[in-house]
Amino acid sequence: MTPYxxxxxxxxxxxxxxxxxxxxxxxxxxxxxxxxxxxRTEAPDFVTFVMSGLSRTVNAQDxxxxxxxxxxxxxxxxxxxxxxxxxxxLSEATLPNGLRILVLEDHRLPQIAFQxxxxxxxxxxxxxxxxGLAGFTATLMREGTPTRTSSQIARELEIMAATLNVSAGSSxxxxxxxxxxxxHAARLIDxxxxxxxxxxxxxxxxxxxxxxxxGTLAQQRxxxxxxxxxxFSQAVYGEHPAARIGPTQAAxxxxxxxxxxxxxxxxxLPDRAVxxxxxxxxxxxARLVAQAKLGGWAKPAASTAMLVPEPAxxxxxxxxxxxxxxxxxxxxxxxxxxIERTSPDYDVLxxxxxxxxxxPMGRLFLHLREEKGYTYGASSALDARQHxxxxxxxTNVRTDVTEPALRxxxxxxxxxxxxxxxxxxxxxxxxxxxxxxxxxxxSPAQLLNLAxxxxxxxxxxxxxxxxxxxxxxVTKEQIQAAARQxxxxxxxxxxxxxxxxxxxxxxxxxxxxxxxxxxxxxxxxRK
Amino acid sequence: xxxxxxxxxxxAAVIAALxxxxxxxxxxxxxxxxxxxxxxxxxxxxxxxxxxxxxxxxLVYNVGSRDERIGRTGFAHLFEHMMFKGSDNVGPGExxxxxxxxxxxxxxxTNKERTVYFETMPANQLDAALFLEADRMRSLAIIKxxxxxxxxxxxxxxxxxxxxxxxxxxxxxxxxxxxxNFAYKHSVIGSMSDLNAASVEDVAAFFxxxxxPNNAIxxxxxxxxxxxTLxxxxxxxxxxxxxxxxxxxxxxxxxxxxERRLTVDDPLARLARIDIGYRIPSSLSADNDTFDVLTEILxxxxxGRFYEHIVREKQLALSVRAFAGNSRxxxxxxxxxxxxxxxxxxxxxxAIYSDIDGVKAGxxxxxxxxxxxNVTRRRFMGSLATSLSLARTMAEDALYYGDPGRINTRxxxxxxxxxxxxxxxxxxxxxxxxxxxxITQPRPxxxxxxxxxx
Numbered sequence: 001m002t003p004y005x006x007x008x009x010x011x012x013x014x015x016x017x018x019x020x021x022x023x024x025x026x027x028x029x030x031x032x033x034x035x036x037x038x039x040r041t042e043a044p045d046f047v048t049f050v051m052s053g054l055s056r057t058v059n060a061q062d063x064x065x066x067x068x069x070x071x072x073x074x075x076x077x078x079x080x081x082x083x084x085x086x087x088x089x090l091s092e093a094t095l096p097n098g099l100r101i102l103v104l105e106d107h108r109l110p111q112i113a114f115q116x117x118x119x120x121x122x123x124x125x126x127x128x129x130x131x132g133l134a135g136f137t138a139t140l141m142r143e144g145t146p147t148r149t150s151s152q153i154a155r156e157l158e159i160m161a162a163t164l165n166v167s168a169g170s171s172x173x174x175x176x177x178x179x180x181x182x183x184h185a186a187r188l189i190d191x192x193x194x195x196x197x198x199x200x201x202x203x204x205x206x207x208x209x210x211x212x213x214x215g216t217l218a219q220q221r222x223x224x225x226x227x228x229x230x231x232f233s234q235a236v237y238g239e240h241p242a243a244r245i246g247p248t249q250a251a252x253x254x255x256x257x258x259x260x261x262x263x264x265x266x267x268x269l270p271d272r273a274v275x276x277x278x279x280x281x282x283x284x285x286a287r288l289v290a291q292a293k294l295g296g297w298a299k300p301a302a303s304t305a306m307l308v309p310e311p312a313x314x315x316x317x318x319x320x321x322x323x324x325x326x327x328x329x330x331x332x333x334x335x336x337x338x339i340e341r342t343s344p345d346y347d348v349l350x351x352x353x354x355x356x357x358x359x360p361m362g363r364l365f366l367h368l369r370e371e372k373g374y375t376y377g378a379s380s381a382l383d384a385r386q387h388x389x390x391x392x393x394x395t396n397v398r399t400d401v402t403e404p405a406l407r408x409x410x411x412x413x414x415x416x417x418x419x420x421x422x423x424x425x426x427x428x429x430x431x432x433x434x435x436x437x438x439x440x441x442x443s444p445a446q447l448l449n450l451a452x453x454x455x456x457x458x459x460x461x462x463x464x465x466x467x468x469x470x471x472x473x474v475t476k477e478q479i480q481a482a483a484r485q486x487x488x489x490x491x492x493x494x495x496x497x498x499x500x501x502x503x504x505x506x507x508x509x510x511x512x513x514x515x516x517x518x519x520x521x522x523x524x525x526r527k
Numbered sequence: 528x529x530x531x532x533x534x535x536x537x538x539a540a541v542i543a544a545l546x547x548x549x550x551x552x553x554x555x556x557x558x559x560x561x562x563x564x565x566x567x568x569x570x571x572x573x574x575x576x577x578x579x580x581x582x583x584x585x586l587v588y589n590v591g592s593r594d595e596r597i598g599r600t601g602f603a604h605l606f607e608h609m610m611f612k613g614s615d616n617v618g619p620g621e622x623x624x625x626x627x628x629x630x631x632x633x634x635x636x637t638n639k640e641r642t643v644y645f646e647t648m649p650a651n652q653l654d655a656a657l658f659l660e661a662d663r664m665r666s667l668a669i670i671k672x673x674x675x676x677x678x679x680x681x682x683x684x685x686x687x688x689x690x691x692x693x694x695x696x697x698x699x700x701x702x703x704x705x706x707x708n709f710a711y712k713h714s715v716i717g718s719m720s721d722l723n724a725a726s727v728e729d730v731a732a733f734f735x736x737x738x739x740p741n742n743a744i745x746x747x748x749x750x751x752x753x754x755x756t757l758x759x760x761x762x763x764x765x766x767x768x769x770x771x772x773x774x775x776x777x778x779x780x781x782x783x784x785x786e787r788r789l790t791v792d793d794p795l796a797r798l799a800r801i802d803i804g805y806r807i808p809s810s811l812s813a814d815n816d817t818f819d820v821l822t823e824i825l826x827x828x829x830x831g832r833f834y835e836h837i838v839r840e841k842q843l844a845l846s847v848r849a850f851a852g853n854s855r856x857x858x859x860x861x862x863x864x865x866x867x868x869x870x871x872x873x874x875x876x877x878a879i880y881s882d883i884d885g886v887k888a889g890x891x892x893x894x895x896x897x898x899x900x901n902v903t904r905r906r907f908m909g910s911l912a913t914s915l916s917l918a919r920t921m922a923e924d925a926l927y928y929g930d931p932g933r934i935n936t937r938x939x940x941x942x943x944x945x946x947x948x949x950x951x952x953x954x955x956x957x958x959x960x961x962x963x964x965x966i967t968q969p970r971p972x973x974x975x976x977x978x979x980x981x
Contacts, residue, residue: 071618076625077658079651083580108578109908151839154829159894161901181905208839215798215845215868222693222797326794329683329691360620361627370620373679376687396687428628435630438649441579442913 069366082435087464090451091283095291097299098271102451103286104278106444112279113179113445114189115452116196120306121174121267124241132247136209136255137263138168143205145198148191150205156191160184164192170233170245172308172386173456174268182280186289193293196268201260210252217249221518224331224396227322228497231516232333235320235493236390240311270297272306276452278444308386311337317492319513323500323523330402330498334409335392336491341384341457347470348478349391349486353382354429355479356416357393361432363412368395374405386457391486399499403506406496413492416483420476434468557935558911560921561753567769568741571760572921572931574748576914580650582749583915586660587922589744590737591640592717593710593776593856601717602725604637605674605681606733610644611635612673615666619673622659629655638715640855641926647915650750654759660745661763664738669730678722685716693796697967701859704787705804705963708780711857739770746922746931749914778809778856787963792970798845799866800967801876804859807956810927811855816903816940817948818860822849823899824886824949826862830898832882833864842867843875855927859963860956872966886953891946903941910934 091103123134142164143150157164162180176196180188220226230245237243275294277286314337339345357364357380364378378395393413397405440446454463496507500515507513515523560574592603613619626633631648646656689695699714706712736742745764747756783806807818826833826849833847847864866875910920911934921931 070620070624071613072621072624073616073618075616076621076655078625078629078655081651082630083649083651085580109911111905111908151830151835154834155894158828158830159898159901161898161905181901181908208842211842211867212838212845215865218797218868219693219845219865222795224691324795327691329686359627360623366620369680370676373676374683376680376684396683396691398683398686428624432628432630435649436632438580438630439632439647442581442647 069370082431082468083438085438085441087437087441087450088447090448093283093287095270095287095295097295097297098273099290099294099297100274100455101283101286101290102274102276102448102455103281103283104276104444104448104451105280105282106278107280110182110280111180112182112185112277112281113448114177114192114275114277115448116176116192116275117273117452117456118174118176118268119172119272120269121263122168122171123244124170124172124308125267126241126244130251130254130259131244132251133255133259133263134168134174134267135247136252137260137267138166138174140201140206140209140260141166141195141199141264143209144200144202145194146200147198148194150202153191153195157188160187162188164188164195166195170242172306185281185285189289189293193297196294197297199260199264201257201264203257206255206257206260210255213247213252214249217247217252220246224324224327224329224497227324227518228331228333228394228495230520231320231322231497232335232390232392232493232495235318235495236314236335236337237311238314240309240387242311242385242387242389269300270294271299274452274455276448278448310340310387313337314491314493317490317494319494319507319511320496320516321500321504321507321513322495322497322516322518323504324497324518325500327497327499327503328399329396330399330405330496330503331394331396332406332409333392333394333495334406334413334492335380335390336486336488336493337388338382338391338486339384340386340388341453342459343384345482345486346384348474348482349382349384350433351426351429351471351474352416352479352482353380353391354433355421355425356380356412358429359432361428363415364393364395364409367412368397368405368408372401372405372408374398374401374408378409399502402496402498402503403509406494406507406510410492413483413487414489417480417487420480423476426474426476426479430471430474433471437467558917558921558932560931561757562925562931563757565740565761565765567765567767568739569760569764569767570744570925571757572744572746572918572925573751573753573756573760574746574917574921575751575753575756576748576917577750579914580750581647581914582650582653582656582747582751583645583647583913583918584653584656584660585643585645585746585748585915585918585922586664587744587746587926588642588644588738589742589926590642590733590773591638592713592715593639593778594737594773595710595713595717597709598721599717599725599729600713600721601681601685601715602721602729602733603642604715604717605678605722605725606730607635607637607642607644608677608681609669609673609730610663610667612677613668614663615668616662617659619668622663625655625659631656638852639711640853641923643919643923645915645919647749647913653747653751653756657759657763661767664740664743664764665767667734667738669727669734671727674725674727674730678725681716682719682722685719685722689716691795693793694800694967695795696791696793697800697802697863697965700789700791701802701804701861701963701965704789704965705783705806705859706780706857707783708778708857710776710778711780711854735770736773740764740767741769742773744922744925746918746925748918748921776856780857783961786959788966789964790966790968793967794970796967796969798868799872799969801864801866801872801879802965802967803862803876803879804963804965805862805957806961807851807858807860807952809855809858810853814948814952816944817952818851819903820896820899820944821886821949821953822851822860823902824891824895825849825882827898827902832885833862833879836882837864837875837878841874841878843870843878847879853923853927876964883953883957887950887957889946889950891949896944896946899944900941903937907934907937907941 093101126133160180162184164178166176168174178188178192233245234243356362368374368378374397375395380393382391383389450464517523560572563571590603595602611622626646629652631646633646635644648656703712837844837847844864845867849862851860852858866872910916920934924933925931
């Protein structure tokens with residue numbers, strides 16, 4: 001969880017990491033909307049990147065940097081002060097059945113949004129022979145209860161213009177989330193509780209779902225970014241459940257109503273769950289409604305311990321290619337298994353990531369896009385969880401620059417390992433991370449996410465209050481050491497999706513490549 | 528004090544809801560703002576609100592792909608990229624680097640009608656944001672090297688969004704076939720060959736004509752002082768000279784007389800898709816809100832008629848969407864449906880027309896109208912939720928409707944939605960002779976194809 005706000009992609013391809021149901025889809029005017037100078041992919045720069053002129057008084061000496069991606073004239077009248085901000089306090093309470101309640105009051109607008117996290121009901125808990133069962137269960141919970149049919153649920157929600165989603169993706173937890181005008185809050189919680197506690201999984205709805213999902217699974221294999229993400233997670237996580245980013249057709253075919261009923265019974269338990277609400281509501285109201293609607297959610301006899309195993313370390317670097325006939329771009333994801341969210345290296349890796357690829361300030365963006373013009377965007381991301389997550393860099397480039405783009409991307413990783421970052425670049429990255437906290441004060445949902453991160457990973461109560469202090473303490477030596485450890489050449493997994501007749505051969509010059517088709521079938525690479 | 532005003536209003540809204548009083552009884556919230564025209568023609572809208580230590584600046588230039596000429600499609604959007612490559616006092620990349628390095632966020636976006644630039648920053652950086660926007664309006668660096676670099680980035684954007692995506696060609700094919708007016712017929716992203724043809728001279732002429740202060744609106748919302756901010760805007764912008772007005776855009780086109788139809792082969796798609804576009808009047812028409820209600824009734828969520836009948840009951844499609852974009856000229860009410868595996872395209876198309884006929888024949892339930900009202904209310908909340916959404920809404924309303932305060936009349940307008948109006952516009956515009964149909968058929972790529980679902 002970083003406080004950095006990413007640019008919202010206007011038409012970014014949807015990568016279905018989780019099976020979820022969007023109940024209300026507000027369609028924004030869009031037929032002619034093209035898009036933005038920057039998009040979901042964001043990114044970084046270059047080695048000898050000398051930047052200067054933080055303040056106006058020091059501008060003249062570095063009007064040129066070695067990359068053409070960025071030239072700082074240093075004349076912009078920026079304030080050097082970083083606004084001190086105070087995060088609002090949340091109220092917390094616990095119901096007798098163990099359900100934790102967090103409330104962030106925000107009465108600016110008459111609406112609320114909530115998230116109910118149910119640890120133990122996510123995709124990691126899929127039975128070994130039924131990958132995707134957690135996701136199927138979550139999606140189908142909305143499809144009927146003893147008192148409401150699927151259509152009645154949809155109508156009841158949508159007449160309020162409310163949303164209600166249940167999802168369980170590649171993580172230990174399922175999430176029930178929703179939003180509405182505050183005048184409808186009690187009605188929405190009533191409906192959410194019915195869906196959460198009494199799903200009936202009607203046979204007819206299961207059959208419809210299987211039919212519909214068959215098409216969706218076929219559809220996503222047309223998307224290059226999906227194919228890359230699927231291959232990358234398998235490369236980095238191996239047999240670990242984090243390797244699965246979606247269900248398989250075979251598991252869908254085997255799905256039976258009884259499996260859903262049993263998964264729901266065994267995994268949707270209140271004692272480790274949290275209900276977080278932000279908006280026009282008080283703790284008193286929230287508790288009353290939660291006790292009335294969720295007080296009867298039965299606590300298990302014994303507390304359910306949940307272990308998230310660590311993925312096996314990946315000891316060797318490998319290159320994977322997915323042949324996508326007709327592709328006019330080559331899609332890259334390059335990265336490695338990294339750290340868990342509670343690792344002492346977390347803040348260091350966040351700062352390193354910011355410098356390498358955290359947005360348009362990052363080296364990858366400035367180098368691959370602003371200097372070379374290979375791509376519309378290039379960025380990197382740190383995904384740290386209960387277990388070791390991953391760090392990855394990604395970009396889409398035109399097919400004929402497949403080889404130089406990969407060389408430049410790998411060169412950036414070599415640079416961050418071998419050359420200490422510049423003082424100014426480090427100061428800018430830290431400043432960006434800390435100063436952007438002010439923007440989260442406009443967004444109750446973002447503030448709630450900070451609180452949920454703290455709750456989920458059992459971070460200290462003053463974790464966010466001390467965030468700036470920890471970020472400021474990160475040194476260039478620590479960054480280089482972290483890069484050498486986590487971005488070491490022999491840990492890197494390189495995943496490439498592109499046209500098999502044009503993008504494969506340049507890769508084979510760099511080393512051995514395992515070749516797959518778009519259905520995930522291995523193809524003999526030697527022919 | 529925008530959000531504070533709404534807070535005071537809220538108890539009244541709750542009481543109204545609890546007692547079943549009609550929506551019209553609710554007092555509409557009022558967004559306070561100032562609206563000033565500088566001597567050089569720049570329109571300045573400021574809305575002060577101290578709820579968070581943050582402000583947003585939005586600049587809307589009245590230029591979009593509709594202003595492009597033949598042989599230069601994609602130019603307005605390519606130009607948007609040039610706006611980040613530097614000006615007299617700002618180096619290439621320094622604009623966005625400065626904003627992000629100081630905790631802000633920014634972007635730019637282009638459509639047929641307009642180009643928008645925006646940034647949100649911590650409250651102490653207002654001067655930096657105004658300086659950056661003014662410097663590029665005054666003195667954009669127009670050199671070939673920057674143009675070539677961003678031409679590449681834009682061509683990759685085209686590949687990323689269109690050429691490398693399943694169904695990437697469908698929207699473009701629809702506009703080309705449905706419109707007879709050049710301004711609206713071509714895509715915003717433009718053709719690869721036109722992007723290649725763009726020259727430095729084109730950039731310079733375009734800049735002078737369209738990026739003049741008299742062709743722009745600036746809106747600032749958030750934690751600012753209105754009077755002091757207006758003074759700062761004057762200091763940064765008022766000395767930028769105005770230019771003669773750009774040529775008016777020809778928006779007329781002959782009436783359509785019969786259905787148009789096209790099939791596109793797509794090697795990347797795995798399932799067929801049908802896109803249907805009906806010509807409807809511009810966003811400035813009195814029926815603008817009614818088209819939003821119509822699309823909500825047809826395609827709003829899972830209780831919309833398309834989902835209920837076509838996706839759920841008949842299982843002919845994976846999804847069916849409907850939408851009407853904003854346009855001061857020609858536009859379409861678009862419908863887009865992805866065929867479910869193993870079903871027939873003609874059955875899907877028939878089912879869509881059958882639901883449209885259902886709206887025309889009636890009845891429309893009160894619940895459907897109430898749903899459309901609540902959706903509009905929540906969208907309205909959304910436009911007030913952040914300084915950026917408020918500034919964008921006001922700036923764009925000023926451009927489209929000449930009225931930045933239009934946000935304040937939305938509640939009144941939405942209380943007037945009626946079933947009869949919805950049926951009237953459906954009967955008038957959603958007719959066979961007024962539609963264009965584009966079918967995308969998956970076509971396996973050459974020898975290396977590996978199969979998969981059809």
